[in-house]
Amino acid sequence: MRKIYVIGIGAGDPDHLTLQAAKAIGRTNVFFLIDKGETKQSLIDLRERIIRGYSHPHKRIVEGRDPDRDRTPADYTGTIAGWRHQRGVMLEGLIAEHLKEDEIGALLVWGDPSLYDSTIAILEEILGRGATTFAYEVIPGISSVSALAAKHRIGLNRVGRPFQVTTGRRLADEGWPEGVDDVVVMLDAQQAFTAHPDAEIYWGAYVSTEDELLASGRVGEVAEEIVKTRAEARERHGWIMDTYLLRRNVVEGGGIGEAAPQ
Structure with a gap:
């Protein structure tokens, strides 16, 4: 079965990467990067720097565009739920298209995946739909x-x-x-x-x-x-x-x- 690592990469210093995270990056075949737009290119740049430093030469990088969302909504909870759903649909398409059955994919998450991050919930939503299956493992990071x-x-x-x-x-x-x-x-x-x-x-x-x-x-x-x-x-x-x-x-x-x- 396909496997996905959800890897906490720390708060911004590449030296925050744990040994566990570095080993997981080295085993990964496909990295899924979420593009948040030109103003946040530095977030992508750091992820790519980490990938270059610890991955194997045959890795692949796949980028998806983050859905836009209202930053000052009247219904905050409903808006976030809708945005998560849209991101999940986008990510599910990338996984289905680019991750083979015997491969490992990875999502590099700022800080720690357990603290105000939506990645785990989105993966659970994808699995809940039943069309795309995979195992996943969460690797903590410095928040x-x-x-x-x-x-x-x-x-x-x-x-x-x-x-x-x-x-x-x-x-x-x-x-x-x-x-x-x-x-x-x-x-x-x-x-x-x-x-x-x-x-x-x-x-x-x-x-x-x-x-x-x-x-x-x-x-x-x-x-x-x-x-x-x-x-x-x-x-x-x-x-x-x-x-x-x-x-x-x-x-x-x-x-x-x-x-x-x-």
């Missing part, structure tokens, strides 16, 4: 969240305390999540951190790439500069991927006060 914490030299949690990973949309709509004082935020087009001026923020964009941007401090003091830097970077590159940790200051007993020592 942007892990890379962000390493760059700022911080832990994501404090002793005995939980943290939560959420989206900018949920932070903006629902406010600070209950029961946690440390919140990792991804996919924040709304820049929802600006509503929490007393929190500490550890922010990063294009983390672990040559274009990396970092900032930290009390939100009320650094928010304006982050917003400006983010807008300029998006204009310059045509896209942006950023992540941040919001840390509410607490004292022993759970009250809000001075930051706990790290």
Whole structure:
């Protein structure tokens, strides 16, 4: 049976590639790359650099065009479901046409495939239709969240305390999540951190790439500069991927006060 690797390739540094991932790339016959348009050519370039570095000389690269989607939809959940379906149909066609029954294919996923990535769900949808069959294996990678914490030299949690990973949309709509004082935020087009001026923020964009941007401090003091830097970077590159940790200051007993020592 055909097999597909879903390979986490890290947050942008080619050195993030694990030994497990490198071995899987070396066994792959066909690489499926999703083209997101000219403004994100650098994403394709890094994947191709990794493929050249670790694959065998007889590999094949097949590119598919990512379906367009509304970035500010009224029905977010329904829009994402429709986009995933369209991407699945496109990817299923590529697999059926280019991956032979005894071959291995691979999808190279930014960060880690388990964290805010649709690849696993899309493959399950394809298999659910029953027309195209294959086995697949997921290989973890270094997420942007892990890379962000390493760059700022911080832990994501404090002793005995939980943290939560959420989206900018949920932070903006629902406010600070209950029961946690440390919140990792991804996919924040709304820049929802600006509503929490007393929190500490550890922010990063294009983390672990040559274009990396970092900032930290009390939100009320650094928010304006982050917003400006983010807008300029998006204009310059045509896209942006950023992540941040919001840390509410607490004292022993759970009250809000001075930051706990790290």
